[in-house]
Amino acid sequence: MSPLRSLHNALGATLxxxxxxxxxxxxxxxxxxLWELGGRVYGxxxxxxxxxxxxxxxxxxxxxxxxxxxIISARRALYGLGLALGIGTLLGLLAGRSMTAAxxxxxxxxxxxxxxxxxxxxxxxxxxxxxxATPVFTVFIxxxxxxxxxxxxxxxxxxxKLKDVALAYRLPWRMLLTDLxxxxxxxxxxxxxxxxLGTSWKVVVMAELLTTVDGVGAALAVSRAQLDTASSLxxxxxxxxxxxxxxxxxxxxxxxxxxxxxxxxxx
Amino acid sequence: xxxxxxxxxxxxxxxTEVLADxxxxxxxxxxxxxxxxxGCGKSTLLHIIAGLLTPSEVVMQxxxxxxxxxxxxxxxxxWKTTADNIALGLKALGVPKTARQRQAAALAxxxxxxxxxxxxxxxxxxxxxQSRVSLARALAIKPDLLLLDEPFSALDIGLKAELYRQxxxxxxxxxxxxxxxTHDLMEAVRLADRILMMVPDPGRMVYEFTLQQPQAxxxxxxxxxxxxxxxxxxxxxxxxxxxxxxxxxQISHHEQHSGCSV
Numbered sequence: 001m002s003p004l005r006s007l008h009n010a011l012g013a014t015l016x017x018x019x020x021x022x023x024x025x026x027x028x029x030x031x032x033x034l035w036e037l038g039g040r041v042y043g044x045x046x047x048x049x050x051x052x053x054x055x056x057x058x059x060x061x062x063x064x065x066x067x068x069x070x071i072i073s074a075r076r077a078l079y080g081l082g083l084a085l086g087i088g089t090l091l092g093l094l095a096g097r098s099m100t101a102a103x104x105x106x107x108x109x110x111x112x113x114x115x116x117x118x119x120x121x122x123x124x125x126x127x128x129x130x131x132x133a134t135p136v137f138t139v140f141i142x143x144x145x146x147x148x149x150x151x152x153x154x155x156x157x158x159x160x161k162l163k164d165v166a167l168a169y170r171l172p173w174r175m176l177l178t179d180l181x182x183x184x185x186x187x188x189x190x191x192x193x194x195x196x197l198g199t200s201w202k203v204v205v206m207a208e209l210l211t212t213v214d215g216v217g218a219a220l221a222v223s224r225a226q227l228d229t230a231s232s233l234x235x236x237x238x239x240x241x242x243x244x245x246x247x248x249x250x251x252x253x254x255x256x257x258x259x260x261x262x263x264x265x266x267x
Numbered sequence: 268x269x270x271x272x273x274x275x276x277x278x279x280x281x282x283t284e285v286l287a288d289x290x291x292x293x294x295x296x297x298x299x300x301x302x303x304x305x306g307c308g309k310s311t312l313l314h315i316i317a318g319l320l321t322p323s324e325v326v327m328q329x330x331x332x333x334x335x336x337x338x339x340x341x342x343x344x345x346w347k348t349t350a351d352n353i354a355l356g357l358k359a360l361g362v363p364k365t366a367r368q369r370q371a372a373a374l375a376x377x378x379x380x381x382x383x384x385x386x387x388x389x390x391x392x393x394x395x396x397q398s399r400v401s402l403a404r405a406l407a408i409k410p411d412l413l414l415l416d417e418p419f420s421a422l423d424i425g426l427k428a429e430l431y432r433q434x435x436x437x438x439x440x441x442x443x444x445x446x447x448x449t450h451d452l453m454e455a456v457r458l459a460d461r462i463l464m465m466v467p468d469p470g471r472m473v474y475e476f477t478l479q480q481p482q483a484x485x486x487x488x489x490x491x492x493x494x495x496x497x498x499x500x501x502x503x504x505x506x507x508x509x510x511x512x513x514x515x516x517q518i519s520h521h522e523q524h525s526g527c528s529v
Contacts, residue, residue, distance in 0.1 A: 161342050168317050168336040169356040169408070179355070183346040261346040261388040 013260075017253060024248075048230040057234035065219075070238060073216040076132060077204040080139025084200075085193060088147030093185065095148070096155015105152065112145035117203045125211055135207035135215070142203045143196040150192025154185035187262065190255045194247060201243045269295045269330045269411050269444065271316070277324040278311055285311050286322070287469035287516065295331075295411060298438060298445040300459035302452060304507055308470025309448045310339075313416050316446065331444065335410035337418040341397035343389040349375065349400050350385040356408035367407075374403045378433065395426045402430060406437055413437070415447035419454065431458060435482055452503075456493045457485060466506040466514055473514050474502035 032050045039049030048056070060066040095101040120141045124134040158181065166180050208217020216235050223231035276289040286308045293299050301309045314320040316329075317336050335356065343352045350371045351358075357367035375385055378399040389397055398418060405413060413434075419427045435458070437443050449455050455462045456478065464474035476497060480489060497503055504510040 161338070161340070162344060164314075164319050165336070165338065165342045165344075165355075167319055168334070169359050169404075171355075171359045175359055179344065179347070179358070183344070261390070 013256070014253075017256065021248070045227075045229060048233055052230055053233040053237055056230040057237055060231070060234055060238075066234075066238060069214060069216050069219050070242065072214050073204055073208060073239070074242065076135045076208070076215065077139055077200045080136045080204065081143055081196060081200040083136075084140045084143035084196060085147045088144045088196075089151045089189060092148040092151025092153075093155050096152040096158075102152055102156055105148070109145045109149050109152075112141070113149070117142045117206065121207050121210060124207075130211050130213075132212075134211045135204050135217075138207040139200045139203045142199050146192050146196040146199060147189075150188050151185065154188030157188070158184055183258075183261075186258050190251070190258065194251055194255070197247060197251065198243060201239055205239060269332070271329040271331055271412065271444070272327070273316075274326040275324065276312070276315070276322055276327070278308070278315065278320070278322040284469035286315075287471050289465075289470065289472055291463060291472070293412075293444050293446055295444050296438065296442040297461070298447065298459045300455035300462045301446070301448045301465060302450060302455050302462055303465035303470075304450065304467065306470075307465040307467040307506075309465055310416055311470065312465075313414050313446065313448055317414055329412075331412035333408055333410040334412045334414065335405035335408055336414045337401055337405045337416065339417045339420065341389070341394075341401035343397055343400055343404075345389050348386050348388055349380065349392065352389070352400055353403045353407050355404055360408060370407060371403070374407055375400075378403045379429065395422055398422055398426070398430070402433065406433075409441060411441070411443055413443050413445045415445065417448050417450070420449070420451070427454075434458065439482075452497055453490060453494045456497065457490050458482075462497070464500075464503055464506055466502075469516070471516065473506060474500060476500070 035047075036049045036051070039047045039052070044052060057066065095105045117138055121134070121138050124137045124141075128134045128137060162180060162184075166176055171179065204215070205217040205220065208215035209221050210217075212218050216239055220232055220235050223229075223235065271291075271293040273292075274290040276286055277284070278286040289308075289312060291299070301312065303309055311320065313336075315322045315325070317334065344355065347355070350368055353371040353374055354362075354367040357370060362370070372382070372385060376382070380396060380399060380403075384392065384396065389400075392400065398421075402418065419430060422430070434445065438445060445458075447455075447458065452462075460478055462476040462478070463472050464476070465471065466473050478493065480493075498509075501510070501512070502514060505512040505514055
């Protein structure tokens, strides 16, 4: 394929992707309308409307209060997430290679997935105290089984028929990896990674709320203590905004690019 | 000249004996068809020759160097475009990207694929087109031994005839040896120089049929007549369950072989 043509295709795909965002925007605006309605009914003290919340949020950004806290939380979430994805994916792939390991780890994964993060948080507080390590560990332990299960599933479901093709055509081990295992496994990993990302944000805010003195969670604790509903909602919107931006501007386009062999051709 | 010799091939899955004392010879430029009912071990035999299975016991000698497989289903990599799928074997051989893309494009054209199909993924191709890609992938590495596992069984007559022609061309021009599995006797008669009949429980050879007529002189009438003739053979009738009867298991008695001599 000529470079011009691939550029043309990539551009077309990007535009189509952005255009498909209108549906999402409309749905979010509809939600805001309902939110506004609720705000009007219950009053500003109980439920400030979206406009009031956004004003409060931009005020927090202007005063230089919001950004450092968000960066702290993001750093903790990404450390925990990075560790979980790295170790979970690696171990999951290894477990996927062996029937015994897969059978042994399945109940463990169920156990880990079923254990509420708040329980881990209590343990982490006892083990690591009130520092950075507690939220990072909690995020790690909450995301680890998700990445592990995804990778293991990918490893287990590899089509033996395609493996036969690879062996019959004498693919060297490096090509086995790049042309067979990785493309297959990526299609299992990406959904798991996106789920883990969402979990990491939720868990980091929760962990900070209870343990640390800085970060979005801690700021939420303060605004709760002051009965400042607008600030609380402002923080929540900020966290959700970051999550949405990360998922839809970074992960989703990568996923589309990597998995374009899966999607049906556009209309 | 390249040759393949197999003697005393036994294969067991657990306690079930799938292949018992199978032997065959194959020479360059020759087309050998394995026919037989389902479950007679044809595919297992092919997998063993392709090196995908290690048999329980065998004496095998092969001087073929480039081996290509066409499987029953196209088995294309779903994440690769047509061009990359055709070039898979070339990539494994270390052919540079531009060269292998050029060869893939040329082969695709020979197989009757349109240039715009090269950038498509398998799910965008019809079943017949996928089969062409699968055959092109095998021919791309210019094999001297081509193993075909019923690759044509799901195709319509027109496409079958076209792929037969491609195959004949390959055999004539490159002197490729072909070992094909089929349960279509007519297909075997049309393409093969020799036909080996296999039966199950345990999988073994029971009958060999040599076709003298050169490929080019095989008219449809001749194919029908010869197939009809073949259908009258006792082993074939019993093997396919058309007649009642038993085919004796003849195991050649041999010393516990050391694996060195044929």
